[in-house]
Amino acid sequence: IQGINSAQMAERLNCTRVAAARASDEVAGFDWAFIEKSRGNQKTLGFESDGRSLWQLVSEHMHNPVRKVRWVLDRHDDLPAVMAGESALAKYTLMSEPQYHVYAIAAIDWEGIRKTLQLKELTYPEPGCIALQTWRYDPDLFAEGHCVDRLSLFLSLRQESDPRIK
Numbered sequence: 001i002q003g004i005n006s007a008q009m010a011e012r013l014n015c016t017r018v019a020a021a022r023a024s025d026e027v028a029g030f031d032w033a034f035i036e037k038s039r040g041n042q043k044t045l046g047f048e049s050d051g052r053s054l055w056q057l058v059s060e061h062m063h064n065p066v067r068k069v070r071w072v073l074d075r076h077d078d079l080p081a082v083m084a085g086e087s088a089l090a091k092y093t094l095m096s097e098p099q100y101h102v103y104a105i106a107a108i109d110w111e112g113i114r115k116t117l118q119l120k121e122l123t124y125p126e127p128g129c130i131a132l133q134t135w136r137y138d139p140d141l142f143a144e145g146h147c148v149d150r151l152s153l154f155l156s157l158r159q160e161s162d163p164r165i166k
Contacts, residue, residue: 005042014141032057065135066156067107071122074101074130080113081105082139083147085131085156086165091147095164100131104148107134 004012010020024045028035032048047054082088085102089095105113113119122129133139133156142149148156157165 002047003044005044009045012141014138030057030061062155063136064155064158065137065139065152066104066133067136068134070110070132070134071100071125071129072119072132073122073128079103079117079132080109080140081132082143084133084139084153088147088153089157089165092150092153100125100129102131102133104133104135104139106138106140107136109138110134 006017006021006024009024010017013020021043024035024043027033027045032054034046034048035043036046037043049057081103082105083091083102084104086095086098087102090097114121119132125131135152139148139152142152144150
């Protein structure tokens with residue numbers, strides 16, 4: 001997001017220019033970020049550091065994207081979801097696939113998808129089901145292939161106690 005204006009950010013994040021500008025202003029409120037003006041009245045977001053030093057500054061402000069995990073029967077090849085959680089980790093690493101596949105969708109899309117595909121939500125996992133994570137944002141925005149991006153995956157697994165994941 002460094003060096004792009006709010007219009008470009010809005011397009012990339014699939015939100016309004018106003019929302020992108022507000023987000024930039026909020027981030028610029030931290031000591032490690034600033035707003036700089038470029039051509040005309042264009043504002044871009046800049047950072048005081050980069051790489052590992054920037055990560056050390058921002059990591060405490062980054063949140064788990066997962067709002068809720070739902071167990072649903074997997075009877076649909078057309079589920080508009082991306083691979084997430086341990087399933088995505090298995091794709092990126094040599095870790096074996098989890099017992100139940102994990103997928104992610106935007107929380108705002110859950111009701112529409114549930115109704116359209118007539119998904120049955122379960123109280124507990126059972127054979128033939130999947131774990132469907134509902135996220136704070138659309139995981140497909142930054143997806144790599146049909147898999148959540150690595151940063152979002154890290155944030156979603158950061159508090160996991162499973163020693164294979166740590």
